[in-house]
Amino acid sequence: MRTRHNAISLAVAVALGAGPSLASAQLLDEIIVTATKREESIQAVPISVSALGGEQIAELGLSDMTDITQQVPALQLNTWSPQLTIFNLRGVSQNNFVDNLEAPVAVYQDDAYIASINAISGQLFDIERVEVLRGPQGTLFGRNATGGLIHYISRGANEDELNGYLRINAGSYSRLSVEGAVGGGLSDNVRGRLAFRQETADGYIKGDKSIPPVDTRAIGGADGYSLRGSLQVDFSDSVQGNFIVRYSKDDDVPTGGYVFENCEFDASSFCPVDESGRAITLPGVVSGDVHLHQNDTRGYLDREIVAATARFDASLEGGNELVSITSYLDMDKQYLEDGDAFPVPIVVFGQDAKVKQFTQELRLSGTSGAVQWQVGAYYMDYQFDGLGLTIGAPNIGLSFALADAGIIDAPVVGDGNPFDGRSDRFTDLEVRNYSVFGQVDYSLSDSLTLTAGLRWSDDSKKLNWTAFFSSDQDPTPIAYAATANSPLAGAATILNVFDDDQINYDDYAARLSLKKQFSESTQGFISWNRGIKGGNWTLSSNVSPDKFTHKEEVLNSFEVGVKSDISDAIRLNATVFYYDYQDYQNFVAIPPDDVSPNPQVGNSDVKAFGGELELFLKPSDRWDVALGLTFEDSEVDEVNAGSTPIINAELPNAPNFSANYLLRYTQPVGGNELVLQFDGAYYDDQFLEVTNGPGTLQESYNVSNVKLTWHSGNWSISAWSKNVFDETYKAYSLDLGILGATTFYAPPRTSGVTLEVNF
Numbered sequence: 001m002r003t004r005h006n007a008i009s010l011a012v013a014v015a016l017g018a019g020p021s022l023a024s025a026q027l028l029d030e031i032i033v034t035a036t037k038r039e040e041s042i043q044a045v046p047i048s049v050s051a052l053g054g055e056q057i058a059e060l061g062l063s064d065m066t067d068i069t070q071q072v073p074a075l076q077l078n079t080w081s082p083q084l085t086i087f088n089l090r091g092v093s094q095n096n097f098v099d100n101l102e103a104p105v106a107v108y109q110d111d112a113y114i115a116s117i118n119a120i121s122g123q124l125f126d127i128e129r130v131e132v133l134r135g136p137q138g139t140l141f142g143r144n145a146t147g148g149l150i151h152y153i154s155r156g157a158n159e160d161e162l163n164g165y166l167r168i169n170a171g172s173y174s175r176l177s178v179e180g181a182v183g184g185g186l187s188d189n190v191r192g193r194l195a196f197r198q199e200t201a202d203g204y205i206k207g208d209k210s211i212p213p214v215d216t217r218a219i220g221g222a223d224g225y226s227l228r229g230s231l232q233v234d235f236s237d238s239v240q241g242n243f244i245v246r247y248s249k250d251d252d253v254p255t256g257g258y259v260f261e262n263c264e265f266d267a268s269s270f271c272p273v274d275e276s277g278r279a280i281t282l283p284g285v286v287s288g289d290v291h292l293h294q295n296d297t298r299g300y301l302d303r304e305i306v307a308a309t310a311r312f313d314a315s316l317e318g319g320n321e322l323v324s325i326t327s328y329l330d331m332d333k334q335y336l337e338d339g340d341a342f343p344v345p346i347v348v349f350g351q352d353a354k355v356k357q358f359t360q361e362l363r364l365s366g367t368s369g370a371v372q373w374q375v376g377a378y379y380m381d382y383q384f385d386g387l388g389l390t391i392g393a394p395n396i397g398l399s400f401a402l403a404d405a406g407i408i409d410a411p412v413v414g415d416g417n418p419f420d421g422r423s424d425r426f427t428d429l430e431v432r433n434y435s436v437f438g439q440v441d442y443s444l445s446d447s448l449t450l451t452a453g454l455r456w457s458d459d460s461k462k463l464n465w466t467a468f469f470s471s472d473q474d475p476t477p478i479a480y481a482a483t484a485n486s487p488l489a490g491a492a493t494i495l496n497v498f499d500d501d502q503i504n505y506d507d508y509a510a511r512l513s514l515k516k517q518f519s520e521s522t523q524g525f526i527s528w529n530r531g532i533k534g535g536n537w538t539l540s541s542n543v544s545p546d547k548f549t550h551k552e553e554v555l556n557s558f559e560v561g562v563k564s565d566i567s568d569a570i571r572l573n574a575t576v577f578y579y580d581y582q583d584y585q586n587f588v589a590i591p592p593d594d595v596s597p598n599p600q601v602g603n604s605d606v607k608a609f610g611g612e613l614e615l616f617l618k619p620s621d622r623w624d625v626a627l628g629l630t631f632e633d634s635e636v637d638e639v640n641a642g643s644t645p646i647i648n649a650e651l652p653n654a655p656n657f658s659a660n661y662l663l664r665y666t667q668p669v670g671g672n673e674l675v676l677q678f679d680g681a682y683y684d685d686q687f688l689e690v691t692n693g694p695g696t697l698q699e700s701y702n703v704s705n706v707k708l709t710w711h712s713g714n715w716s717i718s719a720w721s722k723n724v725f726d727e728t729y730k731a732y733s734l735d736l737g738i739l740g741a742t743t744f745y746a747p748p749r750t751s752g753v754t755l756e757v758n759f
Helices: 052-059 067-071 391-403
Strands: 049-053 077-078 086-089 105-109 126-136 148-153 163-171 176-186 191-203 221-236 237-255 259-263 282-285 301-314 321-338 347-368 371-392 422-443 449-472 478-483 495-497 500-519 522-533 553-567 570-588 600-617 621-637 648-651 656-667 672-685 701-714 715-722 732-735 741-745 752-759
Touching: 049 052, 052 126, 052 672, 067 077, 067 656, 067 672, 067 732, 077 732, 086 105, 086 148, 086 237, 347 752, 391 449, 522 741, 570 621
Parallel strands: 105 148, 478 495
Antiparallel strands: 049 126, 077 086, 126 148, 163 176, 163 752, 176 191, 191 221, 221 237, 237 301, 259 282, 259 741, 301 321, 321 347, 347 371, 371 422, 422 449, 449 478, 449 500, 500 522, 522 553, 553 570, 570 600, 600 621, 621 648, 621 656, 656 672, 672 701, 701 715, 715 752, 732 741
16 A cells, blocks of 8 residues: 555656756656556656656755746746735636636645635645646546646655655845654554745845835745644555645735836826727836835735645455545635835725635546546535725726715815725635546557546535725725625615626536557557636626626647657657637726726637647766747637727737756766756746736746755755846736736845755
């Protein structure tokens, strides 16, 4: 049983620059992944998959769960806030920042699905590997894996001998982190492991001290810690249990840090817009410094997460296996940010959330002659209790609507604070999912394998939502919108009662693939995958009835790929794909009425095609070279924004071309090693929003990193620099129409040292 959980997870991500420390393993050794819910060589899986192992994560200096994107082809990250993470895989993402939504790129941690986008970001430590599966994965992994899947797998308690490590990292902006782990046998049949990480850092976006109202704390830093305990128990020769408990805490992490893109402001301080309401911007930013903020509101993130997973593996008669995976997650989060880039109260945004999630999976698998099979069932119960808060400009249209209805007096213009309207939105959301699934691999011949998979999924969602308005003129909160099941739905002040307070949705995900083994070292595959994602609600301050609910989406993916170990020193993998995407859930914030931004999600059809090429070379014992190439062309039929729809836009975070690279040179020195590593990624022009507004365009850029490491026995010391050429580029942009486009810029060059000891 123990060998099942002791897979070789070397840190080579095929042609991604992923590979273990040269001091610990050979880079072209076999890589074992669980992309098909059983352990297989990455070269044998008929899926476009990449894997980063723990040693390579350390070599690359990756310390956050979001850092992996730079070393995985076709994976992008849209992040600007410490509270949430938006992964984008082959252009598929959900860029909305509202708590109740789920992403179309599923995230798993130690076999457990994480539904909340707020619970994904966190510290990366003591990791065995990270697997990234491109394309729909709903057959085996279930709901909301339309665009693919990212699975973080911790290092387990599977070793009898005492082992562990301690790593200390110090860098720019007073960044200091300490992490470590210790594990080993507790008895003949019990093993344990404890791991931790603590990090503090000042931000790199400084406060403008020349303006008195500005909160001068720097933004973009960290203050948190994480703990993880693992236990492995052999209950018998045929039954094993693996138990993991996780705890993390973020404490008063500063938020905000936006800047406005330049534009020709009119006398009312509004930006000009095009026929679709997109802001027309100019080069540069209003403040003149992309890393200088003017927040007048003190933003913060406080977050506490407790999670636990219990996995039981039982070997049955006839070689069959039964797996049970039970998981629980509890998150409590408070969040507030200054959502504009001026030292006046234009936009303040907040989200508090309490999340409780329970999941249970049962899976039975086996082999019978030429057939490998697995069947299973899955259940999820997700409870969300949240408060969404918006103060300022997004409520201007709402205040006039309330005044037109005679509920409040007309807003006072020119009172010195025209943006004082406040919207508080209380949400109670219940989600339940039931699904059954099965997959069969049938060997048609010694070299030809047919895979067929099917999953039926039933989602039921129940929403209780009530929104309140208040202002300096009307300080008593007024209920102005509610779902039909709210006790305030009948109030005289209600402008809109939304009857769509339940979503009952069932559909199927499917997979059909054919794998051909051309030789011992080369295989090809052709596949069709159908991914599904249920609908949801847009819970913004002034949502219109016709956009309150958005529909489910379906993605049909067609892929052709080849994987080949050409020689002992060359590995080449390549995949091309075509996407037929129906009712893609796109997010826009452009005001439909030229008055105030109103974030909403709509549905559009999309066509996309592209591919990835991954190449790994070992020209000598001292050199390692890795290269990943990605190309994509996408077309979104119609995006409803402003008064005129946007036709044939590109998917966000989907450049036509991108590349990642790694070069590593090892020089033996006596019995020690000196390792020089150069890695990074290049991205072609891309839009950061589906509106494709000029203010959300990020022109082509390259980010490179360098690291020099001295290995001596169990010790190592490294000097490193990230973004070594100090490239300036956007991490996030939001087009707000006449209010302009706000942007959050990525970190400049940072440098530091790392000391590590293993035992």
